[in-house]
Amino acid sequence: MRAPSIHTTQRTVLVLGARGTVGSEVTRALLNAGARVRILTRSSNGLAHLPDTVERLLGDIRDRACLARAMDGVASAFYSSPHEEDEEQLARNVVEACETAGARLVFVGVHVDGPNRLVRALKRGTFGRMAPHYRPKFGIAERVRCSRAHPVLLMPSNFCQNDELFREQLLEGIFSQPLGHQGLNRVDVRDVGDAAARAMLDPSIPSGTHPVDGPATFSGPACAAVWSAALGREVRYTGDDEQSWTRPLRECLSGRKQEDFLKTYRMISRFYVPTDPRSVARTTELLGRPPRSYGEYVRDTLARWRSASAD
Numbered sequence: 314m315r316a317p318s319i320h321t322t323q324r325t326v327l328v329l330g331a332r333g334t335v336g337s338e339v340t341r342a343l344l345n346a347g348a349r350v351r352i353l354t355r356s357s358n359g360l361a362h363l364p365d366t367v368e369r370l371l372g373d374i375r376d377r378a379c380l381a382r383a384m385d386g387v388a389s390a391f392y393s394s395p396h397e398e399d400e401e402q403l404a405r406n407v408v409e410a411c412e413t414a415g416a417r418l419v420f421v422g423v424h425v426d427g428p429n430r431l432v433r434a435l436k437r438g439t440f441g442r443m444a445p446h447y448r449p450k451f452g453i454a455e456r457v458r459c460s461r462a463h464p465v466l467l468m469p470s471n472f473c474q475n476d477e478l479f480r481e482q483l484l485e486g487i488f489s490q491p492l493g494h495q496g497l498n499r500v501d502v503r504d505v506g507d508a509a510a511r512a513m514l515d516p517s518i519p520s521g522t523h524p525v526d527g528p529a530t531f532s533g534p535a536c537a538a539v540w541s542a543a544l545g546r547e548v549r550y551t552g553d554d555e556q557s558w559t560r561p562l563r564e565c566l567s568g569r570k571q572e573d574f575l576k577t578y579r580m581i582s583r584f585y586v587p588t589d590p591r592s593v594a595r596t597t598e599l600l601g602r603p604p605r606s607y608g609e610y611v612r613d614t615l616a617r618w619r620s621a622s623a624d
């Protein structure tokens with residue numbers, strides 16, 4: 314297994330969306346690795362914890378001149394496609410800016426993988442019929458993959474951190490996310506951040522797609538059991554009752570992000586996503602260690618919630 318620091322670039326690296334779920338973890342991981350970090354955000358709220366060494370630019374990805382300034386001199390940029398109506402245009406702006414600057418683009422989104430364009434197009438057609446709201450996302454990832462930005466596409470599974478949208482229910486003893494009775498692979502976003510930082514800093518990481526998976530598949534009742542053990546009280550799985558999981562999503566999220574989450578959850582409750590040991594092995598190689606377990610995520614999250622409420 315290669316040590317993550319061998320080929321590290323000394324040039325500045327750029328994080329777009331550093332206040333987001335994935336972008337904040339990428340920023341943390343880059344700083345831990347000693348990188349020179351620049352961020353472009355639309356607001357400085359919630360960034361007070363970052364050290365002064367982080368170069369902060371305020372601006373919008375819709376503004377191409379601003380994006381070009383942010384990209385100036387950077388070795389690589391991180392971008393996670395947000396749940397925005399114009400996400401395709403935003404992605405085009407980012408890809409073009411990376412190509413012009415000669416920067417590597419490390420991207421997180423939803424990608425349909427395959428050995429060539431034809432196979433991927435056929436698979437996009439099939440998956441697009443099953444999940445029409447993902448069609449723009451599939452197109453974006455393909456554009457990134459075919460770009461001249463030496464792209465690395467990270468393909469994470471279901472985020473453990475989605476649980477935090479359901480914090481109030483979890484603390485009341487309810488796990489409502491409709492993950493079904495067979496389940497899906499779940500990955501800790503801290504690992505997505507660590508993997509992205511590695512790809513941004515180490516030019517020897519090959520362009521192309523890289524799965525970022527957690528070590529195991531979890532059904533809804535299995536997730537409830539992990540929370541139950543951590544909280545020391547019963548946690549019931551209520552994901553078969555649509556009212557139970559739609560209410561927190563409607564309260565916590567708005568706009569396109571809320572719509573995407575509602576559609577995605579309606580879909581995933583019907584699917585079984587077994588863990589592919591080859592994907593876990595590739596994740597382990599990219600991280601230089603095995604991915605974190607769901608149990609570790611739950612314990613760390615609970616400790617963080619408890620320490621925040623003790624302050």
Ligand SMILES: NC(=O)c1ccc[n+]([C@@H]2O[C@H](COP(=O)([O-])OP(=O)(O)OC[C@H]3O[C@@H](n4cnc5c(N)ncnc54)[C@H](OP(=O)(O)O)[C@@H]3O)[C@@H](O)[C@H]2O)c1
Pocket residue numbers: 329330331332333334335336353354355356372373374375393394395396397403421422423450469470471472475570
């Ligand atoms: N949830 C899952 O289980 C899962 C699993 C696999 C893949 N994914 C994919 O992950 C992606 C979402 O990532 P995320 O959860 O990190 O999203 P997120 O938390 O919503 O963050 C998106 C970031 O993009 C920034 N942004 C949006 N529009 C912008 C603009 N016009 N200019 C500048 N910045 C802009 C936002 O900035 P502000 O902070 O200023 O608002 C925010 O920081 C989606 O493509 C999703 O499909 C999710």
